[in-house]
Structures are given as structure tokens and as C-alpha cells.
Amino acid sequence: MLWTSWVGALLLLTAVGWRSALGQAVPITLEGGTLLNPESPPIPNATIVIQDGRILCAGAADTCRRPARSKSVDVRGAYVGPGLIDSHVHYGQTGWVDGRPDAVDVRAQYPYDSVVSVLASHPETFHRAYLCSGVTSVFDVGGFPWSIGIARETRNSSSAPRMLAAGPLLATIRVLPQMAGQFVFMNDDSTVRAAVRAHRALGADALKVWYIEVPDSLRPHMKAMLMAAADEARKVGLRLIVHATELRAAKDALQAGAVVLVHDVFAGTIDSEFVVAAKRNGTIVIPTLTVLEGYADVFLGGSPASRYPFDCVDRATRAKLETILPDTLRARGKAFWGGPEAARLRETGADNLRRLYSAGIPIAMGTDAGNPGTAHGPSVYREMEAMQEAGMPARAVFAAATIVAARALALDREVGSVAAGKRADLVVFGADPTADIRNARQVRFVVRNGVLYSRDDLLPK
Ligand SMILES: [Zn+2]
Numbered sequence: 001m002l003w004t005s006w007v008g009a010l011l012l013l014t015a016v017g018w019r020s021a022l023g024q025a026v027p028i029t030l031e032g033g034t035l036l037n038p039e040s041p042p043i044p045n046a047t048i049v050i051q052d053g054r055i056l057c058a059g060a061a062d063t064c065r066r067p068a069r070s071k072s073v074d075v076r077g078a079y080v081g082p083g084l085i086d087s088h089v090h091y092g093q094t095g096w097v098d099g100r101p102d103a104v105d106v107r108a109q110y111p112y113d114s115v116v117s118v119l120a121s122h123p124e125t126f127h128r129a130y131l132c133s134g135v136t137s138v139f140d141v142g143g144f145p146w147s148i149g150i151a152r153e154t155r156n157s158s159s160a161p162r163m164l165a166a167g168p169l170l171a172t173i174r175v176l177p178q179m180a181g182q183f184v185f186m187n188d189d190s191t192v193r194a195a196v197r198a199h200r201a202l203g204a205d206a207l208k209v210w211y212i213e214v215p216d217s218l219r220p221h222m223k224a225m226l227m228a229a230a231d232e233a234r235k236v237g238l239r240l241i242v243h244a245t246e247l248r249a250a251k252d253a254l255q256a257g258a259v260v261l262v263h264d265v266f267a268g269t270i271d272s273e274f275v276v277a278a279k280r281n282g283t284i285v286i287p288t289l290t291v292l293e294g295y296a297d298v299f300l301g302g303s304p305a306s307r308y309p310f311d312c313v314d315r316a317t318r319a320k321l322e323t324i325l326p327d328t329l330r331a332r333g334k335a336f337w338g339g340p341e342a343a344r345l346r347e348t349g350a351d352n353l354r355r356l357y358s359a360g361i362p363i364a365m366g367t368d369a370g371n372p373g374t375a376h377g378p379s380v381y382r383e384m385e386a387m388q389e390a391g392m393p394a395r396a397v398f399a400a401a402t403i404v405a406a407r408a409l410a411l412d413r414e415v416g417s418v419a420a421g422k423r424a425d426l427v428v429f430g431a432d433p434t435a436d437i438r439n440a441r442q443v444r445f446v447v448r449n450g451v452l453y454s455r456d457d458l459l460p461k
């Protein structure tokens with residue numbers, strides 16, 4: 001019976017073409033569903049009114065009334081929540097190895113410059129995959145300077161998720177020359193400070209330091225560079241976000257004042273010193289558990305399709321994800337990803353997530369999409385499920401994927417919950433994701449900036 005109301009709404013949508021002129025002028029009312037806000041109790045039989053890209057009101061039917069002239073969508077039996085937010089993505093990477101020649105070199109078949117030029121000129125492929133998966137905001141935490149331009153264009157878009165971008169990463173190691181456009185090597189103090197000011201001038205939304213471990217002899221220098229980057233970022237008003245996956249490095253990042261750690265700690269067990277420092281900063285941690293599974297799939301010849309659905313993924317990306325690399329290319333990583341060391345990283349990541357959660361450290365959902373095996377869009381489902389499997393209750397995972405992620409993007413006044421005045425970025429689920437996060441896969445409708453799409457509208461053609 002539920003299905004019939006959805007079908008009815010779908011037909012109505014097609015009939016009136018809400019995505020065009022009518023959508024802006026006439027309010028849309030979602031009626032009869034259960035309203036899910038991440039930090040308050042669910043409200044059954046709720047009404048949500050949206051107009052001109054904003055939420056006019058949301059709540060019980062007697063507190064939020066349907067305007068006389070509005071288009072009504074019957075969502076009885078369904079669950080309406082804020083749009084999901086992936087707080088760790090890379091539009092400069094494809095989701096497969098052709099975007100990471102430093103991991104697997106397929107440049108003979110997929111010339112890297114051509115791969116990047118397609119990424120730069122066709123962000124709409126990933127925009128659609130995100131919306132199709134119920135994701136209405138993303139944080140690109142490192143990439144080419146053009147990612148900042150793409151992010152700016154999404155600000156008031158109804159056909160792309162709202163995107164923030166950090167631009168090129170300040171790095172402790174040198175990368176392949178072809179990938180250099182995404183990195184600034186932290187050679188000395190003046191290079192670092194000039195890079196931070198350049199980020200500010202370009203319009204970056206944050207400053208990301210790629211704090212990869214270096215030999216002990218170079219550590220003091222790189223720690224000084226991290227501190228210089230942090231100091232300059234403070235001066236120009238950029239938020240510091242850091243990649244630091246070893247405990248010692250993550251503590252350096254906290255000492256530098258990082259407000260977001262873009263990964264969990266995968267090596268070393270989180271201790272009270274870490275927790276105290278993270279609490280002092282109010283640092284938000286993004287676990288990115290599934291990116292490890294993605295690399296394992298690539299090197300062990302597994303398919304990500306067994307971990308998350310592919311139907312929101314465009315055909316070209318899907319074909320790549322379904323390709324099993326020849327043994328010669330997999331040889332390098334096979335022993336590692338199939339061995340005890342990779343298993344230990346996964347176990348430590350899950351164990352640290354449990355520790356962070358029980359210590360009350362805010363956790364935001366992020367996938368590291370774009371990395372090999374981690375597709376833009378539907379990989380959010382597997383990430384949320386991995387967080388639940390690690391011991392976070394479904395409600396906490398839902399909060400991590402909405403309001404806490406909004407805080408990680410410093411966009412929580414704009415998105416992350418369903419409240420009057422906020423941007424109308426919503427998802428209608430067919431089952432309750434706060435009862436079991438696996439229900440988040442059941443996306444029925446997505447509203448981005450006030451425009452309502454059925455999921456079918458968003459599937460790749
Ligand atoms: Zn990343």
C-alpha cells in the first residue's frame with residue numbers, strides 16, 4: 001500500500017514537472033511520514049513544508065500546517081530525514097586505480113592526464129551518483145585547484161550536492177610528478193605559509209595537511225611544518241584538517257589544533273592523552289573504515305558490488321569497478337592486503353572507533369570516495385554499516401552522517417537536520433535508518449535545495 005502512494009507521487013511529479021518553474025513558486029508539502037531528526041525523538045505523522053530551497057516548517061501536523069496552495073507528496077509509512085553528508089571525498093579520483101597511479105600504474109591503458117581532464121570537466125557524473133544515494137552535501141578534502149571552482153558552483157545548485165573543497169594538500173612526502181597538482185610539498189616555512197595564503201586567495205573551504213609518516217630523522221622538520229601550516233591557517237581564518245593515521249601523528253595533529261581528523265587512527269590504540277587533546281579542540285573524527293576494503297577488493301580481485309549497490313554508479317565507472325586486474329598488477333599489493341597487517345589495520349580502526357564513540361568524541365561519516373574500490377555515492381551505505389558493525393548504534397551512525405558531518409563541514413546552521421530556515425536537503429527512506437542503518441539503502445525520494453527527485457529520476461540513464 002505504501003508503494004501505491006509512492007507511485008502516485010511519482011506520477012504526479014512527472015505530470016507537473018516540479019523540477020522546473022513550479023518547484024520554485026509553489027511550496028511542496030511532505031505529509032504523513034515519520035520525521036527523523038538526528039538529535040531529537042522521531043515525530044510520526046509529520047508535515048514538512050519546503051519552498052524556494054528552504055524548509056518553511058517541519059513537525060507534527062498540528063504545529064506545521066500545509067499551505068493552501070502547495071503540492072502534497074504522500075509519504076505515509078516512510079521516514080523523512082536530513083540529506084546524508086559524506087565528509088571525506090575526492091572529486092579528483094575516479095573510484096578506481098586509474099585515478100591513483102601511485103597505487104597501481106595503469107597509465108599505459110588509461111593515460112592519467114586524460115583521466116583527470118574528464119574528472120575536471122564532468123563533475124556531474126559524481127554529483128548525480130551522490131544525490132541518487134541520498135547524499136546532499138560532500139566535503140572534498142584534497143585535490144586539484146579546480147575542485148574549489150566546482151565546489152563554488154554547487155552552493156545554490158539543485159542538481160549537485162553542496163560541496164566544500166580543501167584544494168591541494170600540504171604534504172610531508174613527494175608524489176608522482178603527474179599528480180603534483182594536488183599537492184604542495186612542505187619544503188620550508190615560507191613555502192608552507194605562502195601555500196596557506198594561496199589557498200585562502202583561491203577560496204578553499206579548509207586547509208588539509210597530508211601528514212604521512214616520514215623517517216625519524218625528518219620528523220622534527222615535518223612537525224614544524226605542520227605547526228607553521230596551522231599557525232598560518234589560523235591567521236587567515238582557514239580550518240585545519242589533517243590526515244594522520246598513526247597515533248603519534250594524530251597527536252601531533254591535535255597539538256596543531258586540527259578541528260577534523262579525516263581518518264581514524266589505524267595504527268596504535270587511542271589513549272586518554274589523545275581523548276583529552278581531541279576534547280580540548282572539539283575535534284571531529286571521520287573513521288573512513290571502508291576505504292581499506294576498497295583497496296583489498298582491488299588487490300585481491302574482489303568486487304565492491306558485494307559490499308554496496310552499483311545502480312547509482314555511471315556505466316563507465318561501474319565497468320572499471322567490475323574489472324579484475326591482471327595478476328601482474330595485483331602482485332604488489334596482494335600479500336599486504338590479504339595478510340595480517342591489513343587485517344590489523346581494519347581491526348584497529350574498528351576498535352578505535354568504539355573507543356572514540358564511548359569517550360564522546362564526535363564522529364562524522366566519510367568514505368574517502370574516489371579511492372580504488374570506493375565509488376562516489378553508494379559507498380556511504382557500506383561505510384555506515386561498517387560503523388554500526390564496529391559498535392555504534394544506528395541512531396549515532398545516522399547523526400554521524402547528518403548533523404555531526406554538517407559540523408565537520410562547518411555547515412550545521414545550513415544543513416544536517418530538518419528545521420525551519422535550513423536548506424531543504426532531505427531524504428525520504430522506505431524504512432527507518434535509525435532502527436538499523438542498513439535501511440538507509442532504501443532511498444525513495446531526495447530533495448536537494450528544494451527540488452524533489454524520485455530515486456528513479458537520479459539513476460544513470
Ligand atoms: Zn582521502
